[in-house]
Amino acid sequence: MMKKLMRKVVRAAHERLAGEFVGNSLGLSLLLTETYGQPRLIDVPEGMRVLVLAPHMDDEILGCGGTLRKHVRAGAGVTAVYMTDGRRGDPELNAARLPEAIRRERERHLVETRKEESRRAARVIGIERLVFLDQPDGALAVTPGVVTALADVLGTVRPDLVYLPFLTERHRDHWETGSVFLEAARRCAGRLEGLRCCGYEVWSPLLANILVDIGTVLEEKQLAIQQFRSQLRHLDYLSCILGLAAYRSIEHLGGRGHAEAFFMTSLARYDQLHRYLAAWPRSGPMNPDVNE
Numbered sequence: 001m002m003k004k005l006m007r008k009v010v011r012a013a014h015e016r017l018a019g020e021f022v023g024n025s026l027g028l029s030l031l032l033t034e035t036y037g038q039p040r041l042i043d044v045p046e047g048m049r050v051l052v053l054a055p056h057m058d059d060e061i062l063g064c065g066g067t068l069r070k071h072v073r074a075g076a077g078v079t080a081v082y083m084t085d086g087r088r089g090d091p092e093l094n095a096a097r098l099p100e101a102i103r104r105e106r107e108r109h110l111v112e113t114r115k116e117e118s119r120r121a122a123r124v125i126g127i128e129r130l131v132f133l134d135q136p137d138g139a140l141a142v143t144p145g146v147v148t149a150l151a152d153v154l155g156t157v158r159p160d161l162v163y164l165p166f167l168t169e170r171h172r173d174h175w176e177t178g179s180v181f182l183e184a185a186r187r188c189a190g191r192l193e194g195l196r197c198c199g200y201e202v203w204s205p206l207l208a209n210i211l212v213d214i215g216t217v218l219e220e221k222q223l224a225i226q227q228f229r230s231q232l233r234h235l236d237y238l239s240c241i242l243g244l245a246a247y248r249s250i251e252h253l254g255g256r257g258h259a260e261a262f263f264m265t266s267l268a269r270y271d272q273l274h275r276y277l278a279a280w281p282r283s284g285p286m287n288p289d290v291n292e
Helices: 002-018 025-032 059-073 091-095 100-125 144-157 172-187 215-226 237-250 267-278
Strands: 040-042 049-054 077-084 129-135 161-165 196-200 210-213 259-266
Touching: 049 059, 049 144, 049 172, 059 077, 059 100, 059 161, 059 196, 059 210, 059 215, 059 237, 059 259, 077 100, 077 144, 077 172, 091 100, 100 129, 100 215, 129 144, 144 172, 161 172, 172 267, 196 267, 215 237, 237 259, 259 267
Parallel strands: 040 210, 049 077, 049 161, 077 129, 161 196
Antiparallel strands: 196 259, 210 259
16 A cells, blocks of 8 residues: 555656656656566577567577577577568668658668568578568557457467567657557457566566576677668678677676677566556657667
């Protein structure tokens, strides 16, 4: 009772003092730190039917490519679902003043390029099935069509483990990937018993509760990242992601290795977190124009 009262008081104070400009970080901290402890170092999460949701072609490798490779080595089947078509992944094209027909043609070429890059990266990691939902890059939303499409994938794969961008990711498409997933999961009620969710990080470091040592598969992750040449032209993802993985080794590996960090929980708990955070005011619209 006291905990509920304190939460109401803090929420009221936050909304009064911070308004829409601070966002939901305080609410997230209150909720997650109730049960938060030192993250556990594990070899790989349990799961033989693994599904990874990528807002854009490359997020699956940047966020959890090493762990996916370890799943494959352990004999698991991995399916990747790409939520958007990736047409906004060239900042130079986005900024150029072009006739609409020329813009559409260049965007179409970029979409095909990024799909082929994801296929090459998937071969490196061993991802066996790729599904492209082709939603508009930078404008992913919960619509009947995309929810139905993802529900069909869930019903076919029947995953016991799902990787998706964690709730704190600052890119709009990353947040909406979770929204679409949870709506699709509700349509599959009763068919996803025991499903666990692993939130991964790309743009925003998360409060991890598990770490996966990726030292034995680091070369494969590096090679997979290198397939995304269209994106590496504009941002050195390789250095940034390897730096993040090196930092993540500080807790259990003495800072001498590489690890990927996740927040793993049940589907019900992930849904609860999502509902809670969706109710908090945000610091303006999340950025849809980050180079992805």
